[in-house]
Amino acid sequence: MNIIIHEPVMIKEAIKALNIRKNFIYVDATFGLGGYSRKILETKGCNLIALDRDPDVKKFSTSFKKSYKNRFQFILGTFGSLKNILKDKKIENINGGIVADLGMSNLQIEDGKRGFSIKNFGPLDMRMSKTGVSAEHVVNFFKENELSDILWKYGEEYKSRKIAKRIVYERKKKKISTTHDLANLVKGVKSNKKPYRIHPATKTFQALRIFVNNELEELKNFISDSINLLTPGARLVLITFHSLEDRLVKSAFNKVCKKNQTTNRHLPSSDQKIEPKFERVGKSFYFPSSIEVAKNPKARSAKLRVIERVSL
Ligand SMILES: C[S@@+](CC[C@H](N)C(=O)[O-])C[C@H]1O[C@@H](n2cnc3c(N)ncnc32)[C@H](O)[C@@H]1O
CATH class of the missing domain: 3.40.50.150 (Vaccinia Virus protein VP39)
Structure with a gap:
């Protein structure tokens, strides 16, 4: 343990x-x-x-x-x-x-099952109270404009529109259900020649966590x-x-x-x-x-x- x-x-x-x-x-x-x-x-x-x-x-x-x-x-x-x-x-x-x-x-961060961490593999959950709407639900069922608003408002993510668009595109093919699914998707959108100081999905994860937990x-x-x-x-x-x-x-x-x-x-x-x-x-x-x-x-x-x- x-x-x-x-x-x-x-x-x-x-x-x-x-x-x-x-x-x-x-x-x-x-x-x-x-x-x-x-x-x-x-x-x-x-x-x-x-x-x-x-x-x-x-x-x-x-x-x-x-x-x-x-x-x-x-x-x-x-x-x-x-x-x-x-x-x-x-x-x-x-x-x-x-x-x-x-x-x-x-x-919360170290337990992959809680879905808060980019690093730890687990279901895309992020609910601190373990009740209510999960991040997985938001990512798979919210409209594109709602997603980009969340990413912008709570993550100040400047590529919010592009990320939201890619989420909607990818989820038609396969449900986005794990922390690594989402982290890799965002990394793909934000791929940059310069190395990132923090993981490119950090702001997306922050935005979803803030939204899910109000x-x-x-x-x-x-x-x-x-x-x-x-x-x-x-x-x-x-x-x-x-x-x-x-x-x-x-x-x-x-x-x-x-x-x-x-x-x-x-x-x-x-x-x-x-x-x-x-x-x-x-x-x-x-x-x-x-x-x-x-x-x-x-x-x-x-x-x-x-x-x-x-x-x-
Ligand atoms: C950084 S930890 C606190 C650590 C604590 N000061 C210690 O020394 O162990 C933040 C805690 O706040 C709780 N929390 C976050 N939002 C909350 C809310 N709206 N109401 C009650 N608890 C909340 C989280 O579940 C988490 O356990």
């Missing part, structure tokens, strides 16, 4: 940013293999709710429950529904902080729920891995940290500024150290952003 190790990215920075305090409640919205959760729980007396949408990670939470008893609970669910998930548990707000590490877990909508809802849940002094710490995610986080954080203009024209202009409810903590974002990137190249695109609620 292969032992899967996941090296948590920017863990030191994330834990510091969360400002963990005894008796306060925290949420790890992306439990994965529990690297962040374990570190959070090392602070004696704090409480943690861990969430993940992937049923395969549930087994890793059992040992946490044994060690940390009532201080820890695991919930299988999507962070885009955080507010409702917590409401079901009679939790209306979070006074400590919320963290999400938005990368892929090695458990990742950007999930993230939008999650940020909005988190902002509503946090009480003064509590923090939201997000680690992103690509520009589409990071743009979304940056713009949401800018919005809540900005002094708002009121529309009340009867007030003198000096009174029209509403103080922001959140403040950025430290720099506007943090990168992993060069030492971390050298040890774990998957960290190279990570960016950490953190805000704190300062008033109700």
Whole structure:
């Protein structure tokens, strides 16, 4: 049996940013293999709710429950529904902080059967929750223009139209059902004299994964729920891995940290500024150290952003 190790990215920075305090409640919205959760729980007396949408990670939470008893609970669910998930548990707000590490877990990438990886042979699945429409369905049944839109919107793939056209051509002859079927097809379309720095199908795989898992909508809802849940002094710490995610986080954080203009024209202009409810903590974002990137190249695109609620 292969032992899967996941090296948590920017863990030191994330834990510091969360400002963990005894008796306060925290949420790890992306439990994965529990690297962040374990570190959070090392602070004696704090409480943690861990969430993940992937049923395969549930087994890793059992040992946490044994060690940390009532201080820890695991919930299988999507962070885009955080507010409702917590409401079901009679939790209306979070006074400590919320963290999400938005990368892929090695458990998912290394398991060929999950279909996330270009490198590992397997069915074209890509569903983190193991439910809903798979990447295979999208590739074999979506219309050409829908496919090219997905590749452009979620992968910023400049050959989106050509790839979509080739997919539709090839699938008439034979179903595209494995990771290698798709990777080779895209490689054929993008064949280039210059060697590629990354595999030519990387953007196609990213786009399909984002679409299949509704990742950007999930993230939008999650940020909005988190902002509503946090009480003064509590923090939201997000680690992103690509520009589409990071743009979304940056713009949401800018919005809540900005002094708002009121529309009340009867007030003198000096009174029209509403103080922001959140403040950025430290720099506007943090990168992993060069030492971390050298040890774990998957960290190279990570960016950490953190805000704190300062008033109700
Ligand atoms: C990079 S891993 C987290 C690794 C974790 N920080 C650790 O140290 O082991 C990301 C995890 O987030 C989960 N995930 C992704 N999108 C999610 C969502 N919308 N709701 C809940 N979990 C999600 C994935 O299933 C995956 O297990």
